[in-house]
Amino acid sequence: MKLVVIGAHRDRNDIEPLAAAIAVKELWLSGMEVEESQPLGDRDLLLRVAKTRAALLKRATFVAIRYGFTAHGASDALAKCAAHIDRWRRALNDFRNHVEMTLKVAAAAPQARPDRRDFESGAAYIRALHDATRATNVAPEFRKAVDETLAPLAVKHRWSNRDTASLEFAALVKREHVAAINDAGSALKRDFPSVPFLLSGPWPLEVFADDHE
Structure with a gap:
């Protein structure tokens, strides 16, 4: 076993x-x-x-x-x-009484993923892939709305570039604020119907498991 x-x-x-x-x-x-x-x-x-x-x-x-x-x-x-x-x-x-919530949103203009065959070395390819991922962004007005509605409900939060087609907003929230986060997500869907995103959770500690200072 x-x-x-x-x-x-x-x-x-x-x-x-x-x-x-x-x-x-x-x-x-x-x-x-x-x-x-x-x-x-x-x-x-x-x-x-x-x-x-x-x-x-x-x-x-x-x-x-x-x-x-x-x-x-x-x-x-x-x-x-x-x-x-x-x-x-x-x-x-x-963070005994906290959980994580995540919002994954499609990039406003997805970056072209580098083709490994265009690079002489694996290191050069990885650098190009990293640069393309870092260049990915979401619609500024949507990001501003997330920062103004979801972020204030979080103890900690961060944006991260996950790949060339999406970004992720992660939030560490008190358990009693999960419902408010979901309500804010519903408002975002109403206000930004053309922006594809997924709000999910609650999740156990993962993104913020190192944030213990």
């Missing part, structure tokens, strides 16, 4: 009986036991993990661990994540 690890939690009671609890120093990892031969890309497994993840977040905030992390017991889990435990602990203590 192996454990598909879902997240890092402050308390064991935040996990059980929804998932298996794995002790790693003063924290706990949530995990789902599966057969060793179980492919991680199996659709049913993905759905089970997503359902469990949502149930865990409803109970308490946790730090998300990227899907695909597996462990064979507590000692294996500790060896694999020891370098992150202090950071996770600080994030969980600082």
Whole structure:
């Protein structure tokens, strides 16, 4: 058997009986036991993990661990994540009653993605791809509206260029402000019907898991 690890939690009671609890120093990892031969890309497994993840977040905030992390017991889990435990602990203590919300919006003018065949080296291609991604932007009036309506509801927020066709606005919000964020998203849809965007969440800590100062 192996454990598909879902997240890092402050308390064991935040996990059980929804998932298996794995002790790693003063924290706990949530995990789902599966057969060793179980492919991680199996659709049913993905759905089970997503359902469990949502149930865990409803109970308490946790730090998300990227899907695909597996462990064979507590000692294996500790060896694999020891370098992150202090950071996770600080994030969980600082943002115990917070969740993340994300807004992904299509670029106003998507940048052409560089063609690897046009570059002599992989490094030159990566630089060109990075430059094209950084040049991507959204309609200024839409970004201004997000900054004036969603950002004030967040404890922290940031824009990031995800690829050559979209940007993402991530917000760290108190749980009691999630409804207000969704209301603000509905107002944006009304005011900007031609701008394709998706507001989603709440999510566990991920983007802001390092922001513990």
